[in-house]
Amino acid sequence: MHFLHPAFLIGAAAVSVPIIIHLVFKMKARVVPFPSIRFLRQIERQVARRQKLQQWLILALRCLTLLLLALALAGPVYKPSGGAYGASSTAVVIVLDDSYSMALSDPEGPVFAKARAAALAVLRTLKPGDAACVLTSSRPPVMSRDVGSLEEEVRKLEPSAGAGTLRPLAGAAMKLLRETPAAQRELYIVSDFQERAADVADINWFARDFSAVLIPVRSTRRDNLSVEGLEPVSPFATTSVPWRVRATVANRGPDVAGKNLTFRVDDRPVGSQMVQVPPGGTSVVSADLRLEQAGWKTVSAELEDDALRPDNRRLLAVEVRAKLSVLVCRPEAAGPLSRSFYVEKALNPGGSAATGVEIVTCEPSGLAERELDDFAAIFLVEALPLDESVHAAIRSYVAAGGGLVIVPGVSLDPEEFQRAFGPEGDERGPLSPGKFAGVEGDERRPETYQAIREFDPHHPVFVRLRRGSTPIDLGTAAFYRWCRFEPYESARAIAKFRSGDPAILEKPYGAGRVLLVASALHPDVTNLPLKVGFLPLLHGIVGHLTAGPRSEGVLVGEEVRLRLPKSGAPAAAKLYRSPTDVTEARAAVRGGTAEFDFGPAAAPGTLTFEWLAPETLESRVVAVNVDPAEGVLRYVDPAKSFPPEMHTLRSLDDLPSVLTRIRHGRSLAIFFLIAALVAALAEALLANRFAFGGSGGGGGAPGVATLAGIEAAGSQRPAARSGS
Incomplete structure (x- = not known):
């Protein structure tokens, strides 16, 4: 305990006043001659002792009252931790949440403006020589003793586009405080305390050697529309056919909301649509965009402005080709239809059903004459490259980012397959995702047929397998004969047969990808080419291989x-x-x-x-978007989520009292005032009781009490002798 106004302790000298009065103005009994002095000697000593105790008790209560009043005026405070009493220097770290949810605006202004004002209010309480740091997602954890310059920097701060959480900032702040020599250390967390960002439950706050203050700043608004997704529906983009995209708009608020959604290509508006979204729900909007020029394009979907602007827009980078050339290598046709007929027609039916895919076919002997880099993808349909130079050319093509689809036939020689696509002599490993282990099935025995029973519907190859909102089931296709493959370590099965054997294998190879379909794609071994899912499956394969990492975006941070x-x-x-x-x-x-x-x-x-x-x-080109999860306006109560030892402000008006408490301690003045009042009341009650008598015959003024004792003694003692 220490005192904020120690000068008032001089008032404790007033305790001597009742003592002096007691000693100087002490009552003395008047001497009265009595003929029988023996009765005075017979006064019981107990009466005199009681009178003395009463006088000292009243004196003590009077002194205690004055002492407690002096202590209360001196401003007593109790400070259990967070620095030494009378700290000569203070170190302050302010964690200022600048995630984009702090950009929320209401009639009172942006939430971040309130947070900035709170940080400035704390900085203004510092004295020359104190150290401070304002920590955000972009500011380093460095202390500064130039508080004036720090205030200017804080005034210029704006919310970022990030979606960070409080944990890394709080950890960095605690580390900085422990490393800063100061008599008083303080941590302030200024945030809207969004539910997803308050990930500080497992921080050991009890091991701290600083005072912590939580300053929640937030808006009462909860309405927010967000473009949480923008993805291609068409597997690839060409200038010859419209390119379809799909935007997902989420309503974070409690009421139905509607806004106009605009699609743009390189900031040029190409279409708009009004979107109505139910509370807590989503709406999907599709658009067919005409991409007139080849090259990299930026497609965006943007809502009209609302209370939270950063999540109103989403970007997608796409490489547009004048045409998508696919090389299909297949054996020489032995009949009216080639072995790749259904593959070719699925990718480019011809006529008015344009797909943007140009099919170039060749036989294995013609591979050496082709410039493989001119093709977006290569299909090897029941065909093997004939010589080592072609083997090497195909491997180099895939390693540089090309896409290869291997469709083995039941007549292929496993040894020839391994020599062409196996791991021998290649530091990058095998080109094929699996080792050819033989042919299974018998078209004359239906019990040996296989069907696809397991695949990842979210994989890019299968994501378009739907008719409207209804998924297309690949499991209805029967495979009469198929090739059994043993996957290599770096490969994964994205589809499996009912037996558990891989149906489609995928493997990265350098910067490219290789897909292996464990069956020929011809009606004599499977009816898959006759199913409705065959076309979107083939388009998904080509789109996946030609996109590579180029369509992948990143989030801010x-x-x-x-x-x-x-x-x-x-x-x-x-x-x-x-x-x-x-x-x-x-x-x-x-x-x-x-x-x-x-x-x-x-x-x-x-x-x-x-x-x-x-x-x-x-x-x-890669697109960078905000994290849509930051736009979910759900908050936690810091008073309930953090330890009770931490101070939580309900408004900035509470800051002075909290600062007084953490820098000086908890005020005890009210307790001393209450104690002084109790002592004064006790003194008044006891003085009144002793002055006018009470139970036990021990009351009365000193002179009156003495005479009363004499009378009592004189009236009782003779009676005692007469009875003897």
Whole structure:
């Protein structure tokens, strides 16, 4: 315990006043001569002792009352922890939540403006020599003793586009406080305490050596529409056919909400639609976009402004081709239909049913004459490359980012297959996802037929297997004969037969992918080509292989990373955030991949990778979006979610009293005042009782009490002798 106003302790000297009065003005009995002095000697000593105790008790209560009043005026406080009494320096860290949910606006203004005001209010309480740090997702944990400059920096802060949580910031703040020498340490967390961001339950707050204050700032608004998804429906984009995209709009609020949704291509509006979304639900809006020029395009879906703007827009980067050339290698046709007839017609039916896919066919002997890099994907339909040079060319094509589909036939030689696609002599491993282990099934025995019973509906190959909102079941297709493959370690089965054997295998190879279908795609071994799901399945395969990593986006705060095959990778690559903001990264080889790390994405938009290939300058565009989960406006009560020892402000008006408590301690003045009042009341009651008598015959003024005792003694003692 210490005192905020120790000068008032001088008032404790007033305790001497009743003592002086008691000693100086002490009552003395008047001397009266009595003929029989013997009765005075017979006064019981008990009466005199009681009178003395009564006088000292009243004196003590009077002194105690004055002492307690003096202590109360001196401002007594109790401080259990958080620094030494009379701290000569203070270290303050303010965790200022700048996630984009803090950009929510209401008639009182943006929530972040309130948070900024709270941080400035804390900084204004510091004295020269104190240290402070305002910690956000973009500011480093560094103490500053120039509080004035720090205030100017805080005034310029704006909410970020990130969706970070409080845990890393709180951890960094606690570490910084422990490393800062100061007599008083304080941690302030200024946040809307969004439910997803308050991930601090397992922090050991009880091991702290600082005072912690929680300052919740939030709006009463809960309405928010968010574009939480923008994805392609069409498997690939060409200039020859419209490209379909699908936007998902979520309503985070409690009421039905509607806004106008606009689609843009490179910031050029190409269509709009009014969207009505039920409370807590989603609505899906599709649009067919005409992409007139080849190259990288940025497609966006954007809502009209609402209370929370950052999640109103979503971006998608897409590479548009003038045409999508697919090379189909198949054996020479032995009849009216080639072995790849159904594959070719599924990818390009011809006539008015344009798909944007150009089919080029050849026989195995013609592979050596083809420039493989001209094709977006290659199908090897029941065909094997004939010589080692073609083997090497196909491997180089896939490693550079190409897509290969292997469709083995039941007549293929397993040894020839292994020599063409196996692991021998290739440091990257096997090109085929699996080892050819034989042919199964008998078209004359239906009990040996197989069907697809397991596949991942969210995989890009299968995601388009639906008619409207109804999924298409691949399990209705029968496979009379099929090839059994044993997957290699780096491969995975994205579809399985009823027997558990792989139906479709996928394997990365360098920067490209290889898919293996464990059956010929011809009606003499399966009726899959006659099923409604065959066309979207083939389009899904081509779209998946031609997209590669190019359509993948990142969220704000995630690492931006370019991956290229190690073979032929440049020593460095560049990232363009804008024409003037360019970052260069050196290659880091991890396994068979060269990775270029450019750090976390800071804001939504598009980023362009650029690197020098052996013969050309290559580029790739990636879209950066906000995390839609940050737009869910659900909050926690910090007073219930954090330990009770932490101070929680209900408004900024409570800040002065809380600061007084944590920097000086809890005020005990009210307790001393109550104790002084109790002592004064006790003194008044006892003085009145002693003055006018009470039970036991012990009351009365000193002179009166003495005479009463004499009379009592004189009236009782003779009676005692007469009885003897």
